[in-house]
Amino acid sequence: MSVPFLLFFVCGVLAVTGAILLIWAKEPIHSALSLILVMVSLAVLYLLLGAPFIAAIQIIVYAGAIMVLFVFVIMLLNAGAEEHTDFSRLAKYVGLPLGVILIFWAAYWLLRSPAGGGGVTGGLIAGPDSTQKLSKQLFQQFLFPFEATSILILIAILGALVLARKQE
Amino acid sequence: MSVVPISYYLVLSGVLFGLGVIAFVYKRNIITIFMSIELMLNAVNLAFVTFARAHDQLDGLVFVFFVIVVAAAEAAVGLAIVIMLSQNRQSLSIERINHLKL
C-alpha cells in the first residue's frame, strides 16, 4: 500500500462520494458543492497521473470559474429544494436500476481492458518541462483549434450578454 | 509506468460517467441536470488524461484543455438560457419547462 496507491484510493472514494451526493442532495447548492469536491479530487488524480498543468487548469477554470458561475446562478435564482411529481416514478423504478447496471458493466469491462499496465515511463508528460512541450504542441500543431476556441469564447460572452440582458 | 494500474483510473472514469447519467435521468432541477453534464465531461477528461499517460503522448492533454474551454463556454451560455427560462416560467423544474412555445 504505497503512498500513490493510497492517494488514488482516497481521491477515488472522494470523487465517487461527491457524485453520489450530487444525486442524493435535495438542495442544488449541496449538489454544486459536491461537484466541486469531485473536481478537486480529479485534479489531484491528474497530478498523480503526471499532468500538473492540466490539474492547475482544472482547478482554475473548472472549479474556480465554471462552478462559481453555477453557484452564483443558484443564489440568484434562489433555487430551492426539488419537487417530485408522478412522472419521476418511471425514472426511479426503471432508470435507476438500469443506471446502476451500466456502472457495474462499465467497471467490469474496463477492469479487464488490455490497456492496463501503461506504456513506457511517462517521460514525455511527466517530465520537468511537460508544460513547455504541451504549449509547443498547442501553438504549433493545434494552432487552428486554439484560435477557434478563442472565437468560441467570444461568441459565448456575446451570447450570455445578449440573453441575460433585461428585455425592454 | 504509474504505480496504480491504468485500468483502475478507467474504472473510476466509467463509474463517474455512469453516475452522471443517473443524475441526468433522475433529477428534476434544470441546474442540477446541467451539473450532471459537467460531471460526465469530467469523467471523460479523466479517461483522456489516463490514456495520455498510458501511451505517453501529449495529445490527450491538449484534448482535455479544449474540453475544459468548451465546457466553460457552454456553461456560460447555458446558464444564461436557464436564467431567462426561469424568469419566464417562474420555475426551475423541467416538468414545467416542456413547451417549445413561450
Place this chain on the structure above:
Amino acid sequence: MEFISQHPVLVASIIKIAVLLVLLMTALAYLTWLERKVIAHIQSRWGPYYVGAHGLLQPLADGLKFLFKEDIAPPVTDRLVYTLAPFIAFALALTAIALIPFGPPSVAFLHGQAVFSVADVGVSLLMVFAITSMGVYGVALAGWSSNSKYPLMGGLRSSAQMISYEVALTMSVVGVVLVAGTLNFNEIIGGQSGPFWHWNIFGIHQGGFPQIIGFLCYLTAAIAETNRIPFDLPEAETELVAGFHTEYSSFKFAMFFMAEYANMITVSCLATILFFGGWLSPFPDSWTWQEFLPGAGLVLLGIYCAYDTVTEMRGMARIQLAVVTLLCFGAGLICLLPAVAAVILGPFWFVTKILIILFFYIWMRGTLPRFRYDQLMSFGWKLLLPVSLANLVVTAAWIAFGWGKHG
C-alpha cells in the same frame, strides 16, 4: 528509523507542515499587532500598549477572546453551508503557503529533502493561483447562507470583485513568466540571481523588459483580491455593517479574519518571489559579511529592548520586556554561529522583503479612502486589465525581437 528512510518525502513533509503551521499562525497573530501599531502611529496615537510590554501580548488576548466569546448563530436556513464557509476560506488561505519557497532548495535534510519549501511542483505559480481562485467560495457561500440582506449584498459584491481582479492579477504576472521562461518558483528565483539589479522588476537580466508596470498592476490587483483598503467596500463598517461576515461571531469570525491576513501574506510572498528575487540578497554574493546581518539585526533589536526595559517600562511590563530582550539576544547569538548563519540568510532576506511589502499594505490602509463599488469594478475591468495586457504585449515583443539581448 527504517520508516523514515523508506518514506523520506512523507516524513519530511509532515515535519515541515507542522513547523510551517506553527510559524504561520504566530506570524498571523503578530501581523494583526503590527497593523494596529502602524495604523495607530500614522494616526498619532499609540495603539495597543498595556496588554503586554508594547502590546505584544495583545494577539494572545484577542485569540482568547475569540475562543471564549459566545457563538451567536442566526436562524439560517442552511446550517451546513453556514458552518462550512469559514473553514473553506481558512483552509485555502493556509494551503497556498505550502508552495512558497522560503530559502534556497540546496539546504537539505532527511535524505535530500529541501528544507525551505513544503511542495515543489513544476507549475507552482499556477497552483498558487488555483488555490487563491477557490477563495471566492468562502466569501460567496458565507454571504448567501447568512440569510440576511447585508451579508448577501456584501458577499455578492465581494466575490464579484475577487473574480474580476483575479483576471488582472494573472495577466500582470505573465510578463514575469515570459522573462523567466518557467512557471516554477525556484527557477524564477534562480533566474534573478546576482546583485539587485538582476531582479525581475528591473528585468534587464536575461534580455527581459523591466516589469515595473507589471508589479504595480499586480500589487493593485492583489490589494483588491484580498479585500483591503482602498478596495474594501464590501466589508466596510460604515457601508454594509460588516459585509459577508456580519452574522458570524467568535471562532468562525476569527477564521475569516485570519484567512484575510493569510491571503495578504500569500500575495506578498508571491510579489517577493516574482518581482524582487525571493530569498536572494540584494548584495553581490562575494560580500560574505552579509552572513552576519540577521544576527547583528537581532542583537541591535535586543539592545533597543534592553534600553527600553531600563528607562521606560515599570512593573509587569518591565519583566516582560526583559524576557523579550533576553530572547532577542539569544536568537541573535544563535544566528551569529557560522553553521546557522549560512542557512538563515535566505529566509532572512525573504522575511525582510515580505515585511516591507506588508508595511506598504498597512500604510495604504491607514492613508487612503475607499473606492465606491462601481468605481472599483470599472477600474478593474477598464483600466487594470488593458494595462496588464499591454504590459504583456510589450514584454512579449521585447523578448521575441530580442532587443534586450546584448550581442
